[in-house]
Amino acid sequence: MSQLRPILLATAPTHPRASVDTATLLAALEASGATGRAVQWDAQDVDFRDHVVLLHSPWDYQHKLETFLSWCDAVETTGQLVNPAATVRWNIHKRYLLELAAGGVPTLPTALLDRSTPLDDARQAAERAAGSWATTKLVWKPAVGAGADGLFVWDVSTPFPSPKVEDLLVRGDVLLQAYAGRIETEGELSVVCFEGIPAHVVHKFPAAGDYRVQLHFGGRYEVRAPRPEEAHLAERILAAAPHPNTYARVDLIPSPEGGWALGELEVIEPELFLRHAPESAARFAGVLARIAA
Incomplete structure (x- = not known):
């Protein structure tokens, strides 16, 4: 039987919750016969060559996006990135929701505002969306981001939140969705x-x-x-x-x-809540062990 390649769990140690599932997954990997360890994804002293590299919890990537995407490409040239870099690039911008909706996937009513959209045009687009979607509240959030970072809800009966919208547009493209009450x-x-x-x-x-x-x-x-x-x-x-x-x-x-x-x-790097689902942790470890074979 060939030796399994080592599995590296790419993480962001400075994030306060980055290690919530790490011990659970490492124990499950060991039980499956694989060798794993957690490493800082952008550490200069880590050799990722010939390893299986899992995007475990690199939860600061959105603050250095281009560096992260280049790192994903580099890892994939000499090792195996899980999930693949092409998957990461497709998923990193929330325009994928519009693509899936066009293919028949049920989604919330969604619109995308380019970062170059003038503030008054953004206001008009939001008002049109609210009328078209028959909603009194709209969700605004960055098209590239994690968690609820930058997300807010606007009640269309209140003044337009120009400062918040302007801040989002400065950061990048913006996703506008109907509020699911x-x-x-x-x-x-x-x-x-x-x-x-x-x-x-x-x-x-x-x-x-x-x-x-x-x-x-x-x-x-x-x-x-x-x-x-x-x-x-x-x-x-x-x-x-x-x-x-x-x-x-x-x-x-x-x-x-x-x-x-x-x-x-x-x-890309979802929290999987493995610590609350030991059978799922064992199953995931088995999948990774097969990849490492």
Whole structure:
């Protein structure tokens, strides 16, 4: 039996939550017969050649985007990046939501504003979108970003939030979406998948009176097995993605029409909540061990 290639878990040690799943995954890798260790993704003294490199938690990448993308390309020339660099480049800009919607994937009503859009044009586009989508609230967020960084909700009955919008446009392209009010009571679902097959679901609920489900905003999580309709939708979404993925997190939002719609498809560095799902951790470790063979 050939020796397995080492598996490096690319992370960002300075991020306060970057290691939440690291110990769980390393233990699962060891149990699967593989060798793994966590490393800083942009460390100059780490040799990534001939390794399997997992984008585990490089959660500062959005602050040095071009460096990160160049690093992904470099890793792939001498080793194996999981997920591949082409997948990363496709997923890093949220225009992918428009591509998937055009292919029939259920998504929230979405529009993309180029960073060069004048502020008055952005206001007019938002007003048109609100009317077209029959919504009284719009979600604004960076087209390239992580978590809820830069995200805010605008009630169209209030003055246009020029400073916030201008700040987003200075940073880059902007995504505009209809607000899914049901998220306040029904939360959102994160369907964690390996090789296109759902493994577990994290049902996330916001704090009372909020819409953000992240823990640092007071959200709470429940981990459970996928229900058939959730698994089917996640598989359908992954089948529509144009690039391969070994792991994925399909974030589903309550749709205004009923049921669930795609909020985001995370195939770069999603938190997988493995510490709450040991069977999924073992399954993922087995997948990585096969890749390393």
